[in-house]
Amino acid sequence: MRTEIEKTVAEIEQVLTLLRRHLDWDTAELRLDALTAQTESPEFWNDPEKARTTMRERDELDVAVKSVRELEAGIRDNVELIALGEAEADSAVVKEAEDALLELKQLARRRQIETLLSGEVDANDCYVEIHSGAGGTESQDWANMLLRMYTRWAERRKMKVEIIEMHDGEEAGIKSATIVIKGHNAYGWMKTESGVHRLVRISPYDSAARRHTSFSSVWVYPVVDDTIDIDIREADLKVDTYRASGAGGQHVNTTDSAIRITHIPSGIIVACQQERSQHKNRATAMAMLKSRLYEAELQKREEEANAQSASKTDIGWGHQIRSYVLQPYQMVKDLRTSVESGQPSLVLDGDLDAFMEAALAQRVGVATDVESQ
Structure with a gap:
């Protein structure tokens, strides 16, 4: 040889x-x-x-x-x-x-x-929330593109994806969506995707064909089971019911079966309109709230552990982590690891492994030779 x-x-x-x-x-x-x-x-x-x-x-x-x-x-x-x-x-x-x-x-x-995915809940399923930023139709279309990207990534790994809650945009795309990805190490792989994602392209919604920059936020948190004890007091909750929006059949759209729960001490809000039953939607929303509170505690621990590290990576909500440029050139670049791809169409079709691997390795301080695509 x-x-x-x-x-x-x-x-x-x-x-x-x-x-x-x-x-x-x-x-x-x-x-x-x-x-x-x-x-x-x-x-x-x-x-x-x-x-x-x-x-x-x-x-x-x-x-x-x-x-x-x-x-x-x-x-x-x-x-x-x-x-x-x-x-x-x-x-x-x-x-x-x-x-x-x-x-x-x-x-x-x-x-x-x-083998580095040895955290308490790395092996668990995960929730993924996607929210469009300011910019109306343009950012709502970008949020929908991200939803498709993560769905395709999960399908490539033979994972299951279920839509928990979705709000459609006025003209196109989505205002927000929550999905659950079910599969081995789903949270372990997806946890580094939390942050702000930036898109630069010629807008298909601009008659003058001008270049637009759009932002959407992604938040990933683990599905936790009953073995993890999270104390949630009923007095700390504000529960609202509302009529579900989007696809789902006549019954879903004509009854107040959707549930929104606000956890007053933390300000965390979760919502579910997946089921026709208000009772089932409440149970799912409570499970999501429990997971969000647990994830918040995990993040707090990590921030405390890394407080003295000069190389700490910001992965929390509100931090831009990746840019997707379609015009005037073609490139996707992760701003944390500098991993790049010159084929954004493949990335947007779910080819995310190189970015995830590099982010995971950086997070635990392990060197890799992940190359730009």
Whole structure:
């Protein structure tokens, strides 16, 4: 094999060594077998709360073990293909295997970063709130583009997306939307997306075809379960009902089933119009409020922990984190990590991994070689 391919294989194997060490490989395989045996027991669901905890541990361990085995198999199969192609002077086979190894290197790097997702709720599902900024139709269209971008990113990762609440713009786009992304490490990956996103383009809504700058805000917080105790006093809540807007059927649009809850001490506001039942919408809104309060506490802890750090990264609400320029040139640039892409159409179609990986690595102080696209 050529030197560059040998180097690629060595880099993947180095990541594999780190992943096995992180998992404590022999113990992990035994633990996975034991957890799988527990889930197959007829009495497993007699204690639902314990069963859910066990299932979660089992599923997370299963994903980690399969990731290592996938990398091992990928190295083995493609190294064998290269040897076979070189022996038969089949350059097409060699090129295919080399390309596959380069893709495997990117996957290995992603798996390495995933090992850093060890926060209390990194493995959880997450809520994503998107709000258009000042600027009317232009910013509302930009908010809708962001909603599509995150939906496509989730779909690429085989995650599920549900719309919790949405307010359409007067002419186009959306004023705001809340979605929940369901999948392994959804919050861990998405948490660095909180902030202000800036778009520069020739406005399709301007008859003079002038260039416009639009802003929309994104806020990400984890879905938390009943194992996390958040004290919410009923006296601290202001609950409003209102008629749902947007798509949802005749019943949704003609009854006051939507719920808005304001947590008076913190000023946090959540809303839900997903269900026809006011009771169900209230339950969902309360779950969202609980998650928002928990996320606020996580952010407070992080800010306190980083108070003395000169390299602290602002990731909170109100901080611009990324610019998407469509005119006069084409570029997406993350202002925190300096990662760039010259293909904004791909980024807006959900190709966000390079930006997320770099932001995660920076957040935990780990160097990476994530390259500009």
